Structures are given as structure tokens and as C-alpha cells.
Amino acid sequence: MDDPKAFVLGCSAIGAGCAMIAGLGPGIGEGFCGGKAVEAIGRQPEASGAITRTMIIGDAIAESTGIYSLVIALLLMFANPFLSKVG
Amino acid sequence: MTKKRLFLLVFFAFVIVGFVISLQLPGPEPFGVDGPRKSIVLKDSSGNAIKDPLTGVDFIISESVIMQIPVMVFLIALFIFLGHNLKVRPESKRQAAAEWIVTFFRNTVEETMGPKYTRGMTPYIASLFLFSMCSSLQGVLGLRSPNSDLFVVLTWGLTTFIMVQANKFRTGGVGGFLKSWVQPVPVMLPFNLIGDPAAAVSITLRQFGNIMGGCVITGLIYFALANARLSVGVPAVLSLYFDFFAAVVQAYIFIMLTMCYIGGADCTPEES
Numbered sequence: 595m596d597d598p599k600a601f602v603l604g605c606s607a608i609g610a611g612c613a614m615i616a617g618l619g620p621g622i623g624e625g626f627c628g629g630k631a632v633e634a635i636g637r638q639p640e641a642s643g644a645i646t647r648t649m650i651i652g653d654a655i656a657e658s659t660g661i662y663s664l665v666i667a668l669l670l671m672f673a674n675p676f677l678s679k680v681g
Numbered sequence: 682m683t684k685k686r687l688f689l690l691v692f693f694a695f696v697i698v699g700f701v702i703s704l705q706l707p708g709p710e711p712f713g714v715d716g717p718r719k720s721i722v723l724k725d726s727s728g729n730a731i732k733d734p735l736t737g738v739d740f741i742i743s744e745s746v747i748m749q750i751p752v753m754v755f756l757i758a759l760f761i762f763l764g765h766n767l768k769v770r771p772e773s774k775r776q777a778a779a780e781w782i783v784t785f786f787r788n789t790v791e792e793t794m795g796p797k798y799t800r801g802m803t804p805y806i807a808s809l810f811l812f813s814m815c816s817s818l819q820g821v822l823g824l825r826s827p828n829s830d831l832f833v834v835l836t837w838g839l840t841t842f843i844m845v846q847a848n849k850f851r852t853g854g855v856g857g858f859l860k861s862w863v864q865p866v867p868v869m870l871p872f873n874l875i876g877d878p879a880a881a882v883s884i885t886l887r888q889f890g891n892i893m894g895g896c897v898i899t900g901l902i903y904f905a906l907a908n909a910r911l912s913v914g915v916p917a918v919l920s921l922y923f924d925f926f927a928a929v930v931q932a933y934i935f936i937m938l939t940m941c942y943i944g945g946a947d948c949t950p951e952e953s
């Protein structure tokens with residue numbers, strides 16, 4: 595326990611894992627989005643092109659929070675800003 | 682039937698030969714992801730690195746900048762090939778393809794931004810889409826995609842931000858530009874001040890996170906396959922999703938959001 599670097603590295607790994615819990619939200623949201631799109635296509639098959647396009651854009655926007663957490667996790671794993679603080 | 686059987690035979694022969702070869706190779710190195718390598722450090726005549734006078738950082742031409750050059754050369758060559766010797770009545774498949782690409786982008790811009798912007802915005806949107814898609818697709822070739830460097834994508838995000846502000850100026854004049862910050866009520870000023878840069882950061886991070894995440898995940902899968910001594914001959918199906926699908930969809934979303942932001946920043950005074 596006298597190596598501060600090991601402690602920081604371990605905590606960063608836990609932090610990266612915790613950050614990815616945010617993957618839950620976009621998963622649920624995109625599933626909802628896809629389900630509604632299927633319903634809409636079932637009701638109105640001739641508009642499937644426009645519906646699919648809108649769905650993909652909606653998915654991408656719903657994905658934002660998940661992507662932010664991914665960026666944080668990548669940062670903690672590969673470009674750790676805390677490591678330089680313990681020297 | 683025999684052709685199919687021959688194909689399967691050759692395929693499995695490849696897999697078996699690859700497996701045998703991979704048993705002979707030395708084990709893989711530990712997995713790691715590093716940023717874009719510093720390719721060229723600019724030096725002055727005495728051999729010292731040239732420093733930026735403002736920040737004191739070395740001037741570096743990084744790998745991402747160099748990896749964009751093949752994309753540009755490819756796109757320029759492709760469109761010179763597609764665009765030369767056009768006729769009023771299309772005769773060749775080449776011209777049909779060129780017309781399909783142009784019509785697709787023109788329709789996309791017209792549907793999203795309206796006919797007012799079609800002529801002006803189509804070239805920018807089309808080149809942004811194709812450049813973004815081809816850069817991301819470089820990951821398929823095993824190269825490092827320029828889009829997995831944050832600063833490449835941040836450049837496009839900042840371009841969008843500047844174009845949004847420019848469109849406010851162009852359509853509304855100084856008055857409309859200033860007024861746009863206090864829409865719909867003056868209390869919203871701080872939120873508007875945060876909102877515009879946040880939109881640019883958001884589209885940047887979306888593209889960067891998707892491509893970088895795909896890069897890390899495919900890297901991990903290849904690393905795992907290599908560890909299992911399957912580095913040759915096992916098709917990586919996931920590459921189809923993370924490299925092809927993500928590349929095309931992210932490029933499409935980037936242009937869609939760019940068009941929405943720029944089109945939404947229209948401050949043309951309402952006629953009453």
C-alpha cells in the first residue's frame with residue numbers, strides 16, 4: 595500500500611468500469627426508439643425510409659451520454675490525468 | 682455446386698494453413714492503445730525543434746495529419762474520374778454513378794435545410810460526408826483512422842460552430858445576431874451562451890467516441906484472437922459493425938446535425 599501509483603491505477607480502473615454503467619441509459623433509450631420505429635413501419639410501411647432515417651438520427655442523439663461515459667472511461671484507461679499528480 | 686464446394690475447400694484450407702502458421706509465430710505483445718504517433722517534428726537549421734511562440738509547444742505533424750492525405754488523394758482521383766467528359770444524355774455507368782451521388786446529397790440538403798440553402802451548402806456537406814466516411818473506413822485497412830484523433834474531429838465541430846454564427850450574421854445582420862442570444866426570453870442568455878459551444882463539442886465527441894471506441898474494441902478482439910492462436914484465418918465479423926456500419930452512420934449523423942444546426946440558426950426577420 596505504500597505505492598501511491600498502484601492505488602491511483604486501481605481506482606482509475608474501477609472508475610472506468612463505473613463510468614460505463616452509463617451504457618444502461620442509451621441501451622434502453624435506443625431499444626425504445628427501435629421498437630417505436632418498428633411499430634410505425636408496421637402502421638405505415640410506405641414511409642419506412644423516412645422512419646428509418648429519423649430513427650438512426652434519434653439513436654445517435656440518444657447515444658450521446660453513453661459516448662461521453664465511454665470517452666471518460668477511455669481517458670481513465672489510456673490517458674490517465676491523475677497519474678501525473680502522484681509523480 | 683462444385684464451384685461452391687471448391688470455394689469452401691479453399692476457404693478451410695486457408696483457415697487451417699493460417700492456424701498452423703500462427704502456431705509458429707511468437708506470442709503477441711501486451712495490448713495497448715496509444716495516441717497518434719508524432720510523425721514529424723519540425724526543426725530549424727540548427728536542429729532544434731521549432732516551438733509555437735504562444736504556447737511553447739513543439740510544432741508536430743502527427744500521424745493523423747499524414748493519414749488524411751491518402752483520403753484526399755483518393756477522393757480527388759475518384760471525382761476527377763467520375764466528373765470528366767460528362768454528356769447531356771448519360772451514356773456511361775460512370776456518369777450515372779456521379780449523378781446519383783450529386784442528386785443524393787442535393788436531396789438530403791434540400792429536405793433538411795430547405796431550398797434556400799441547397800446550392801450553397803451541398804458541396805460542403807457532400808465533401809464533409811465523404812471525407813469523414815473514408816477516413817473512418819481507413820480503420821478497416823488496419824491503419825489508424827484520423828477520426829480517432831480528437832483534434833481532427835474537433836476541427837470539423839468548430840467549423841460547424843463558426844458556420845452557425847456566420848449564418849446568424851448573414852441572415853439577421855448584427856441586430857439579428859445579438860437578438861438570437863436572448864431568444865425566446867432574455868433570461869435564457871446564459872443557456873444560449875453555453876448551448877452553442879456545447880453543440881459543437883457534442884457532435885465532436887460523438888464522432889470521436891464512436892470511432893475511437895470501435896478502434897479499441899476491434900483492437901481488443903484481434904488481441905484476444907491472437908492470444909488464442911487464431912490470428913490468421915478467423916473472420917472478424919464485428920469489424921463489419923464497428924468499422925463499416927459505424928463509419929457510414931457516424932458520417933451521416935455528423936452531416937445531419939451540422940445541417941440542422943446551421944439551418945436552425947436562420948435569423949431572417951419575420952415579415953409582419
